[in-house]
Amino acid sequence: MAVTILFLGPLRDMAGEAAREVPGPLDWDGLLAVVGEEVAGQLQEARVNVACRGKVLADKTALDAQDGDEIALLPPVSGG
């Protein structure tokens, strides 16, 4: 068991992969440390959201992911 981090949209290109598994638990500082400098820079922007267990976090810095959880990194959308 581990925490799965999904890189959505343009963050996938930046990370060089669609997903990564890291050992849990994982908090905000832990997340910034494992995603690489460029993605970590994006994560610190207000327009980039983080979802955990299928819910967008109102305060992403309160991230508290356990083994088995899926974290999704959500850049600004361009749908429709």
Next chain:
Amino acid sequence: MAVTILFLGPLRDMAGEAAREVPGPLDWDGLLAVVGEEVAGQLQEARVNVACRGKVLADKTALDAQDGDEIALLPPVSGG
């Protein structure tokens, strides 16, 4: 040859007929005199328009219809 007066929409029921032919020329006072009291009352309301020769008159009291012309009396619309 004569002037044809068309009664559109609810004015047709009020006039009791769809059209009437009257001798030309016909001006505003002449029109009010031939259409009957009830229709004449309606014509004096701003929301009722008059067309002559296929054009809505900007000033209906300036009506100047000649023999062969068609006058249309246009009550408020309810289309769409």
Next chain:
Amino acid sequence: MRDIRLLGHAFNPGMLIEPFVQSNPGLGGVCTFVGEVRSDPGVEALELTHYEPLTLPGMHELADRAFGRFDLLGLLMVHRIGQLHPGEPIVCVSAAAKHRRDAIDAVDFCMDHLKSAAWFWKREKHPDGWHWIEPRTEDHADLARWNN
């Protein structure tokens, strides 16, 4: 592509919209409004009369204004006349544009004007006979939105 028609017989909006969309290559969006005769209790039929020398030219003028005001590729505007039954389409307006805002706003604009400023008169057949329909106050308020 402009397609403006008065129809004296029932029509299927899909049969008009599909060729309309095909005839506007390069579009980004199409907005369509179809108005139908509502199945209101007691309403057996609806009759739409018009004044032919004004109606179709008026719809063309409205189309000119829509093309002047919005960035459109195409405009379809079809209006029934004659006697209709509940569930039948009365009016169909479809606008094709590069961007959705122009398509949606053009349909909104044309519908508001067709409702209040086009030369149609409606009457409904109830069990006790025919009744003329008066213009609704909301329709005039809707129209006033475009006066700027």
Next chain:
Amino acid sequence: MRDIRLLGHAFNPGMLIEPFVQSNPGLGGVCTFVGEVRSDPGVEALELTHYEPLTLPGMHELADRAFGRFDLLGLLMVHRIGQLHPGEPIVCVSAAAKHRRDAIDAVDFCMDHLKSAAWFWKREKHPDGWHWIEPRTEDHADLARWNN
């Protein structure tokens, strides 16, 4: 009648809209918007990715808000995912209501929210490779219209 779908394959909007209209008896009007992949020079394909645990629930929440805000009989909201080619429909929103204003406004509302607040990411294939599409400033301005 509510019909919310994500589709991974090409679709014909008419094939969805006709049964949708039939399934909302008593309607007075139906407004429909269909967005297509524009044939912009150099664009060979478009790819839409999404985050499945958020996308469909998000579209259902948007439908809830539309039903809460407008007097609707039915709402159809269909969005493509995957790879699309110019001319293919991306999105189709159709609203059935008693009165036209609710139908038109509901489509406008849903489109503005799907454009800016739904979990889709777009990239375009140009001759030199794939390019991500940034959100447009107009889309955010369009969305802000509903914050009252």
